[in-house]
Amino acid sequence: MSRPPHAREAVLDAYEQMLIDEGAGAATMDAVARLAGVSKGGLLYHYPSKTDLENALYARLDALAAADVEHMQNHPDGPIAAYIRSSASSGDAVDRAIVATARLAQEGRDDAVVALRRVRESWSRTVRPHVRDDVARDLVMLLGDGLYYNNALGAGMATSAPSGAALDTLVSLVERVVRS
Amino acid sequence: MSRPPHAREAVLDAYEQMLIDEGAGAATMDAVARLAGVSKGGLLYHYPSKTDLENALYARLDALAAADVEHMQNHPDGPIAAYIRSSASSGDAVDRAIVATARLAQEGRDDAVVALRRVRESWSRTVRPHVRDDVARDLVMLLGDGLYYNNALGAGMATSAPSGAALDTLVSLVERVVRS
DNA sequence: GTCTATATAGCGATAGAC
DNA sequence: GTCTATCGCTATATAGAC
Numbered sequence: 001m002s003r004p005p006h007a008r009e010a011v012l013d014a015y016e017q018m019l020i021d022e023g024a025g026a027a028t029m030d031a032v033a034r035l036a037g038v039s040k041g042g043l044l045y046h047y048p049s050k051t052d053l054e055n056a057l058y059a060r061l062d063a064l065a066a067a068d069v070e071h072m073q074n075h076p077d078g079p080i081a082a083y084i085r086s087s088a089s090s091g092d093a094v095d096r097a098i099v100a101t102a103r104l105a106q107e108g109r110d111d112a113v114v115a116l117r118r119v120r121e122s123w124s125r126t127v128r129p130h131v132r133d134d135v136a137r138d139l140v141m142l143l144g145d146g147l148y149y150n151n152a153l154g155a156g157m158a159t160s161a162p163s164g165a166a167l168d169t170l171v172s173l174v175e176r177v178v179r180s
Numbered sequence: 181m182s183r184p185p186h187a188r189e190a191v192l193d194a195y196e197q198m199l200i201d202e203g204a205g206a207a208t209m210d211a212v213a214r215l216a217g218v219s220k221g222g223l224l225y226h227y228p229s230k231t232d233l234e235n236a237l238y239a240r241l242d243a244l245a246a247a248d249v250e251h252m253q254n255h256p257d258g259p260i261a262a263y264i265r266s267s268a269s270s271g272d273a274v275d276r277a278i279v280a281t282a283r284l285a286q287e288g289r290d291d292a293v294v295a296l297r298r299v300r301e302s303w304s305r306t307v308r309p310h311v312r313d314d315v316a317r318d319l320v321m322l323l324g325d326g327l328y329y330n331n332a333l334g335a336g337m338a339t340s341a342p343s344g345a346a347l348d349t350l351v352s353l354v355e356r357v358v359r360s
Numbered sequence: 361g362t363c364t365a366t367a368t369a370g371c372g373a374t375a376g377a378c
Numbered sequence: 379g380t381c382t383a384t385c386g387c388t389a390t391a392t393a394g395a396c
Contacts, residue, residue: 007361023287025205028389040391042362050390106286107203135349138342142326149325162318169315177357187379209372220373222380230372363396371388378381 008046011036012056019057019100024107054104058115061097065119068094069126079130080140080178083123084171087144088163090152099152136178143174188226191216192236199237199280204287234284238295241277245299248274249306259310260320260358263303264351267324268343270332279332300325316358323354 014036018027029050033043047053068086075082089095098119104112124141131137150161162170194216198207209230213223227233248266255262269275278299284292304321311317330341342350 005361021288024203025287029391030389039363041364044391045361045363048391103286106283107205108201135342135346135353138346138350139323139353142323142330142342143319145326145329146322146324149329150322162315162322166315166318170318173315173319173357177353185379208370210370219381221382224373225379225381228373361396363394365393365395367390367392369389369391372386374385375383376381377383378379 005046007036007038007042011038011043011046012053012060015053016057016060016096016100019103020096024103054109054111057097057100057104058111061094061101061115061119064094064097065122069122072123072126079126080175081171083127083140083144084147084174085167087147088151088161088167090148095152098148102152130180131178132180136180140174140178143170185226187216187218187222191218191223191226192233192240195233196237196240196276196280199283200276204283234289234291237277237280237284238291241274241281241295241299244274244277245302249302252303252306259306260355261351263307263320263324264327264354265347267327268331268341268347270328275332278328282332310360311358312360316360320354320358323350 011032015027015032018032018035029040029043032053033040036043047056072079072082072086077085086092086094090099098116101112101115105116120141123144124137127140128134128137131140147161191212195207195212198212198215209220209223212233213220216223227236252259252262252266257265266272266274270279278296281292281295285296300321303324304317307320308314308317311320327341
């Protein structure tokens with residue numbers, strides 16, 4: 001696949017960043033082009049319409065999520081701890097793609113909802129063999145959702161989202177409850 | 181306080197509904213006025229600017245959340261069960277106000293973020309005396325966030341959000357873990 | 361492959377009749 | 379208290395030069 005056009009990725013990065021920082025309303029073609037350092041015409045060569053930009057984001061999310069599942073499965077602490085810990089972070093590439101896609105889902109874009117559902121489903125399938133039953137799996141998944149919601153989606157909504165030592169305690173508490 | 185102007189509440193209802201169903205981008209003055217059954221001029225008599233409409237939503241959320249905390253405290257099954265169960269629902273007045281406000285928070289409206297944080301904080305204070313420690317409180321709150329995220333915010337994102345018997349099991353599982 | 365210039369449409373908000 | 383009409387701005391998208 002050699003070197004993909006630098007501008008194309010730069011534009012997608014800028015779009016993602018705008019969605020995360022200021023929401024879908026602020027992520028206009030002009031604003032994205034400016035942040036990416038290209039002109040509007042340059043942007044529209046790579047992505048002829050706004051829908052094309054959105055679809056590129058969903059494709060990026062799919063690819064990153066597949067890699068993330070693999071990473072979870074090979075993690076030394078096991079998939080559950082890996083899942084909860086990664087849900088509490090909000091800086092890496094998967095997280096950014098998810099948050100950006102969630103912004104579009106909140107604006108009623110159906111394809112964004114479908115993409116998010118697909119990712120959550122693949123995580124759920126990865127967690128399931130490592131917990132006692134379906135209720136335990138639900139607990140793990142919902143906890144992950146809650147952490148995501150607080151750390152990323154809510155833009156600092158929680159005043160007390162656990163991290164550091166509190167997160168360690170939470171992880172071991174949950175593992176004790178759900179282990180098969 | 182006698183009868184408040186019927187149109188004023190109808191407009192706010194319509195705004196809330198548009199935010200929930202189609203997101204902040206679709207909730208234009210025209211669209212809200214049309215759904216409320218008034219003209220744009222009529223809407224602008226009650227809410228001279230879009231910011232006024234937003235502020236009215238935050239005020240409604242504050243009032244409903246205060247009533248909800250009282251309801252939690254007086255619930256026969258205790259605040260924890262009441263909190264988790266109400267987080268899993270998504271039809272009543274508080275839920276609608278929260279989801280609508282969350283849509284605005286996702287579009288970078290700071291006042292919406294503050295309003296949501298205030299509500300979550302009051303719930304957290306209500307839950308705290310009924311659980312063992314801060315980690316247990318975090319678990320309950322994050323579980324509630326996860327349920328909210330799935331049932332309301334994600335617009336059907338989860339394929340397997342627990343309800344009915346699965347929710348009962350989840351509630352009793354969590355209560356066993358967090359009880360002081 | 362990237363740019364400028366422009367067409368078209370929809371937004372929030374104002375003015376003033378009733 | 380509610381309406382119609384309209385202004386000014388900004389958005390997406392097109393056309394075509396370089």
